[in-house]
Amino acid sequence: MIMRVLLLEDDNLLSDLLNDHLIDKGYDVTLCLNGQDALEYLIDEKFDFALLDINTPIMSGLEVLKTIREEYKIKIPVIILTAYQDTKHLKDSFENGVDDYIKKPFDLEELDQRILRLCRQFSIEQNDNIVITPTISFDPDSCRITLEDKSVSIAQKERDILKYFCTHKKRVISSDELLQNIWAYEEIPTDATIRVYIKNLREIIGKEKISTIRGIGYKFE
Structure with a gap:
């Protein structure tokens, strides 16, 4: 079946770009513009992986990550997307259970390769059914x-x-x-x-x- 991805990104231009790109790559994308919606989707539905921006309304991507890991024991692969360039946010992300971390601006091909690496690491396979x-x-x-x-x-x-x-x-x-x-x-x-x-x-x-x-x-x- 098509792999399902949750995308949390509140920047309208970037969210549209990523959403369209992931759909073109064959993913079933659920787009959220704030952390609360993302958290509710991750709790209520099954996803193969998630892309979480750090700086988002209501709840940050880091808060979403920490909540699904600690309170709900959700183990899906997560990639953090961030404009922060400092090591503190990098450290906080990995301490809260992120699997990969990509700094903005980034090339879409880089994102594709990071997703493929995580899919191999977690034995997630996409077939056409x-x-x-x-x-x-x-x-x-x-x-x-x-x-x-x-x-x-x-x-x-x-x-x-x-x-x-x-x-x-x-x-x-x-x-x-x-x-x-x-x-x-x-x-x-x-x-x-x-x-x-x-x-x-x-x-x-x-x-x-x-x-x-x-x-x-x-x-x-």
């Missing part, structure tokens, strides 16, 4: 959706649409966005064709999973 619900999974490579008692083959474009939805959960996606990211310029379909693909997917995974936002587009839950 995507869990949609506890009873429904999706294998993009074989274009198949597996339900409790059967496996259903889907068309390549249905596969591409579903994969795009899965990496952009809970965000409204317009037909134009689907066109730009899935179809080549010379093969742009009509809106009716997209609606047929969406209808076919709904019949397999459930109508409630893909909602229509009238006049705007679709949202995958």
